[in-house]
Amino acid sequence: MATVKDFSVEEKLASLVKLQKIDSKLDEIRILQGELPIEVKDLEDEIHGLTSRKNRIEEEINGINEFIEQKRNAIKEAEALVKKYEKQSESVKNNREFEAINKEIEMQQLEGKLADKHIRDANEELADKARLLEQAKKQIASKESVLNHKKGELEKIIGETEKEENEYIQLAADARKGMDDRLIYSYDRIRKSYRNGLAVVPVMRDACGGCFNAIPPQRQSEIRQRKKVMVCENCGRILVDDDLNNATEVK
Ligand SMILES: [Zn+2]
Incomplete structure (x- = not known):
């Protein structure tokens, strides 16, 4: 059996105070680190969400641009058909044929107007999306700058406190050894x-x-x-x- 020194109450109290001071110091270090990793993680999640949003808007913009391209082609086709029918109308044999061709021309002109209206609406939608995209990009940029700042802070704190923390962990273990x-x-x-x-x-x-x-x-x-x-x-x-x-x- 190892001989255990009989400590006086005063000595016991002194070692308790010492242990408390060491543990409080450790608490302080951990509180300091404790908030930052959570803040960094939250920011990373937010940026991830905003980036998905930005990508979605970009896909929508691509879709609208494709739609506009289709409508432009439709207008070209309608114009080509109108020209073709106008040429045909020059050599019609009777009234009935003339009316039939005129109807086709009217229809193609209507198609063209409709496509035109679709393009105008799509352009308005495009402007809205561009605004949203700009907004998302700005939000991402500002969150990223905060994130970089926090990450730097965290790395600095970890760098500064790691050695100190290990020292206090050792001190706490030592302080506990002789205690009741x-x-x-x-x-x-x-x-x-x-x-x-x-x-x-x-x-x-x-x-x-x-x-x-x-x-x-x-x-x-x-x-x-x-x-x-x-x-x-x-x-x-x-x-x-x-x-x-x-x-x-x-x-
Ligand atoms: Zn009390």
Whole structure:
């Protein structure tokens, strides 16, 4: 059996404060990184959606252009037919034939007018689509510039904090080694139950540094004596006096 050194309450409290400071530093680093990867991912998704939209508009524009080309050909065909019938009408043999040819000419002229109207409508639609396309392109460009900025920021933070994070992970592991299992268990349980990850807090301005509940002078004096582990009656966090908190350094 390894000999376990019997730590005083004061030493136990000091190591708890130290562990808390290390863990808080790790929380800080992770919060800093934590938001950016999500923001980058969201922006990438948005750009992906906008790009699909842009591609769809471009396909629609191609479709409209094809339609206009078809209608232009239809006009040419109608004009050619009108010319052909006009030539035929010069050599008609009777009234009936003349009327029949005239009807054909009228029909082709109507076809031509209709195609013309279709082209005009299509051109209007084309202008609308061009506006939408321009809009989508602008949105993509602005999202891309934000994305590049965020990506740069993220890479910088990861580059800067990676070494620091690993150092603190090591420090936390070291700090836990010599500590009382029961105390570690309580510490982890309290830490997990609060969003800010604070399980050990100093008494600040006669109140708990975690929940700001007032602490009576009698309890404050007990805390300062460092003879037993005291917890806040309101939030359950482990309380230490301000001097001990300030005297404990992480590195
Ligand atoms: Zn409290």
